[in-house]
Amino acid sequence: MRFTIQRDKLINGVSNVMKAISARTVIPILTGMKIEVKNHGVTLTGSDSDISIEYYIPIEEDGIVHVENIEEGTIILQAKYFPDIVRKLPESTVDIVVDDQLNVRITSGKAEFNLNGQSAEEYPQLPKVQTENSFELPIDLLKSMIKQTVFAVSTMETRPILTGVNLKLVDNSLSFTATDSHRLARREIPVSNAPIEISQIVVPGKSLNELNKILGDSEETVEISVTNNQILFRTKHLNFLSRLLDGNYPETSRLIPEQSKTKIQLKTKELLGTIDRASLLAKEERNNVVKFNAPGNSMIEISSNSPEVGNVVEEITADQMEGEDVKISFSSKYMIDALKAIEYDEVQIEFTGAMRPFIIRPVGDDSILQLILPVRTY
Secondary structure, three states: OEEEEEHHHHHHHHHHHHHHOOOOOOOHHHHEEEEEEEOOEEEEEEEOOOEEEEEEEEOEEOOEEOEEEEEOEEEEEEOOOHHHHHHHOOOOEEEEEEOOOOEEEEEEOOEEEEEEOEOHHHOOOOOOOOOOOEEEEEHHHHHHHHHOOHHHOOOOOOOHHHHEEEEEEEOOEEEEEEEOOOEEEEEEEEOOOOOOOEEEEEEEHHHHHHHHHHOOOOOOEEEEEEOOOEEEEEOOOEEEEEEOOOOOOOOOHHHOOOOOOEEEEEEHHHHHHHHHHHHOOOOOOOOOEEEEEEOOOOEEEEEEEEOOOEEEEEEEEOOEEEEOOEEEEEEHHHHHHHHHHHOOOEEEEEEOOOOOOEEEEEOOOOOEEEEEOOOOOO
16 A cells, blocks of 8 residues: 655644544554545544544645555554654655555655554444435534534533433424533524434534534535434535434423513623623632622622622623513523623523523524523522
């Protein structure tokens, strides 16, 4: 096997595939990276059996040659060393040659490395996902849906199903929902002419975080396919495969209050800054609790009190307020996470009582919803 490749293309592919390789895997060969060379290009593969990533580098693209001197073959290289070697090679091209004894010679300029390779025969076959059952989304839209929900997944393994994001595609409407049972984040978008329906699947939050890092900000689309226990995200150069979580996701729609007693509109950045400052003295408390007091005029008092440290009070003005007075306490961390995810200049907060969950939405957009459960202090 042999090929010569542009180093920057190889670095990009290797760093993406490394996100699926773990030193802690129980299958020794999965600590390696698979390199498959065909006449049309090079495919790099990494897997930890939860997620698998294939990255494809074509021999040429837009008239620019990426790979040449090809002799077909497949090899497994130790992922512990190969990425660092590639990053530090001196020249812009890399020549990789594998002999019959699976010895791998990597040369670039005057630098030469010799590594012991492994046969690819023992490398597990990735599950094949039927791509007929698929729908497409713009990459930037998928990235924003992940960003607006994935932070709310549970980090506790006590209820594994809550460590994932619930994905539904029904009546040409796609929704992502995440909750750790103290807060909830949901985003819905219309998907025109979706050829399939997905009643519900749960994708591990860890997988979506890695996918979000790999997907570049591009105008292209991503094709999403689902089988009974796998989901595949496919772009021009990338196949990202993740297992799905087993179990029934809780019915979250009943958590969301139908009516509200108080509605307050605020500037997102101003509210975020105020809560961030109030949280500075709430660090000692278990929940980083901040108090929110809206006594019926447009002035809102945000405060935090830590007996050993001190207290902080700050007032901000609401753009609009209607309904009853409200006094409520909540985790500053949850509120900051929710406001950062919304990405709109103004938010509307809807309250139904001091101990009832409250909702945060961007003004004029119902497709994004954040819900937070209050903390009992008053």
